[in-house]
Amino acid sequence: MPIEETPAEAPPFETPFAWIGGEERVKALVERFYDLMDLEPAYAALRAAHGSTLDNARERLFWFLCGWLGGPQHYTERFGHPRLRQRHMPQHTGGGSIGIKERDQWLACMDQAMVETGVDEALRARLNASFFQTADWMRNRGE
Template identity: 65%
Template sequence: MREGDVTAPGTAAPATPYEWIGGEAAVRALVDRFYDLMDLEPAYRGLRALHPTALDGSRDKLFWYLCGWLGGPAYFEERFGHPRLRARHLPYGIGIAERDQWLACMRQAIADEVRDPALAARLLDAFAKTADWMRNRADGVQKVSP
C-alpha cells in the first residue's frame, strides 16, 4: 500500500477525489497503466485500433481531463476549453464492444493503481455511466439522434 492511500483515524476525508486518489502522480500512474494495458493486452485490440499509433497525445489528454474531472487542476480546459467529451468522440465508432473494452481496461488499471476500495467503486460507477453515454453505435449501426 502506498503512503497516503488511507485516511488515518481522526483526520478529515479528502476534499476531492483528486486528493483522495493521491494527486497528480496517482492520476498519471492510472492513465499510464490504462494505456500500457491497452497497448499490451490482446483483449483490448479493438479499443487500441481506435487510437493513433503513438499514444503520447492520448495519454496526456486523458491525464489532463481526469485531473480536472476529479477536482484537481483544470489542465484540459486550460488547453482546449470545455471538454465536450461526447462531441470529441463522435468521429469514432463506439459501440457496446468498444465501451466494454474501455471499461475492462480501466477496471484493470484501477485494480492495479487505486488502493482504496471505496474510491475504486466510485470511479468505476462514474466511468461506466460516462462510457455508456459515449456510445454512438448500437449493433454496428450509427445511432441517429431524434
C-alpha cells in the same frame, strides 16, 4: 461529470483527486491504462479505435482526469469545455467508432489499471460507476 455524493456516503477526502493521491497517482493510472491497452489482447478493439499512437491520448486523458476528479483544470485551461462526445465522434480527428465492445473494453481496462495502481477499493467502486455512465453516453453506435 463530477462524482455525486450523498451526505451518508461522504468520502474520506475533499475530492476524488485528493483521494486518489494527486497528479502523480493520476499520471500513474493513465500510463498503466494506456500500457494495458497496448499490451493486452482483451483490449484490441479499444486499441484499434485510438489510431497509431497513444501519446496524445495519454496526455489529454491525464489533463482531463485531473480536472474531472476535482484537481487542476489542465484540460479546460488548454482547450475549453471537454465536449467529450463531440471530440470522440468518428469524423473528428482522433475520434473513433465507439460501440458496446469499445465501451466495455475501456471500462475493463480502466478498472484493471485502477487495481494495478492501487486505487482505494471504495474510490474504485465510485469511479467505476461514474466511468460507466460517461462511457455509455459516449457510444456513437448501437452495437
